Amino acid sequence: MRTVLETVGNSPLIRLANLLKPNDAEILLKMERTNPGGSIKDRPALFIIEEAERRGWLKPGGTIIESSSGNFGISLAMIGAAKGYRVIVLVDPKTAPVNIAMMKAYGAEVIVVTEQDDSGSYHKTRISLANKLHREIPNSFRPDQCFNPWNGQAHYLLTAKELMEQCDQRLDVVVLTVSTGGQIGGISRFFKEHAPHVKIIAVDAVGSTIFSGKAHSYLLPGMGLSWTPTNIDDLNRIDEIYKVPDEDAFLMCRILAKYEGIMGGGSTGAGMVVAWKLSQILGSDKRIVCIAADNGERYLPTIYNDDWLKERGLRMYIHPDEMRVRVRGLQPYSVNPIETANYQPELEELLDSPSRLIKKEVL
Ligand SMILES: Cc1ncc(COP(=O)(O)O)c(C=O)c1O
Known part of the structure; x- marks a missing residue:
């Protein structure tokens, strides 16, 4: 019998069953909610x-x-x-x-x-x-x-390898939401080394400046930062970047819950907006994996609460046919990620980050 910590990892991959049309690329969600703490973290x-x-x-x-x-x-x-x-x-x-x-x-x-x-x-x-x-x-x-750097290394050694094995090498696109860059840093490194044909798509919140742009407040939980984190050590490993508005991500969460029986957090909704867009343009022989980083139950008082959305001027409901068209219209924020760098190397010194020692010790 395993201890609680021995149950970290080995999250299932599940296939969207209802929202996609026959010509759409397959979308698989990697359900990180099955970790004992309820998320990919x-x-x-x-x-x-x-x-x-x-x-x-x-x-x-x-x-x-x-x-x-x-x-x-x-x-x-x-x-x-x-x-x-x-x-x-x-x-x-x-x-x-x-x-x-x-x-x-x-x-x-x-x-x-x-x-x-x-x-x-x-x-x-x-x-x-x-x-x-x-x-x-x-x-x-x-x-x-x-x-x-161990944040990205965990995903390089564990998450990415596990995903590759589960897909039996058949995988075309990975969609990842970004904050500390641990997921995208580690997973992109693994795929560019072991299966470079796999496209890596970054999804940030509108208002976040991980990839530069105009800063303003946003509601999407678990996403965004005001600089490019050092875990994204090479922006060339990212193929495209999308920025998703709060409302689109939250509407997508509610569609996933109601029409697929999958209740994810805000970042799962944001990632799925982009995955669904790509699925409509790539064709049915392609396979997209979207990392579903956490559990929607955490957001019952917010994303899944009509009053909370109404108070913030956000729509509560959209029909999947309308959402399908809406996500298709979303354009990439960048197809040349290297140009979006917002590294702030002085920050580690300024904030007195102890990881400077880890980098000297380990890398
Ligand atoms: C729900 C959720 N999604 C996505 C992310 C982004 O992951 P990373 O920090 O590895 O970039 C986080 C990070 O906190 C998160 O909590």
Whole structure:
């Protein structure tokens, strides 16, 4: 019988059964909700914690300190509970109450950071406070998901290999949503090395500036950042970038729930908008995989709540035939990703990221 942590990974691939027309390319969703913490973030969280243990950087009785508004913090809280570590997660006022409740249920301590950074978000202020606590608390470890190369490495070694095996090599496109870049950094490296014909499609939120562009606030949870993360170490490995508006992603979530019986989070909706567009133009002999990063139940009070959408001026319902046309009209934000770079190398120094040591030590 396996322990809870031994159930991380091996997520199923499921095929869309109802929305597609006969000439559409097949769409498979990789259901990361089956991880014990409920999202894809269990994979890098466990990988990073076990690498730190192997190197003696995290010892029994130690404390894990991380900045996360959601899934990564939940994964660390779950792993900390299973392994007996103290876990401190820095969140912000935008963090969904259900995420905070889950972290606390696993016994984590949660600190709400209220100071905004220069981009109007909380990423940088959360990260620098996490780094400060790490310096102050003895025997503490910072997974540092935004800068730690082990984040991408987890997906390179585990997620991508597993996906390739499940597809039995028959795969044409992988659609990935982006925040810390761990997924797209690791998975794109694996496919460009082992199956370079597979197209890698990045999906960001409209308003995020991972790939440059105009910054403004957006509602899509789990996606976006205000710089190109170092886990995306080579933009040439990405074939196309799309930016998806909040409303399209949320409408897609609701269609998936109602017409396919699949309840995903906002990033699953965003990824599916792009996967459905591509499926209409690629043809029925092609196969697209979209990573469904987490579970829709976390978003019952938001994406799946009519009042929440109405209050924000967003549509609550669209017929799948109309959505089909709407997604088809979405144009790529870039077909030459290298031109979209928004690297900010000074940030690691500025925020005093401990991953600078990891890079020196490991790479
Ligand atoms: C639900 C969800 N989707 C997508 C992502 C993006 O993944 P990555 O951070 O590996 O770029 C995240 C990251 O937090 C997430 O929580």
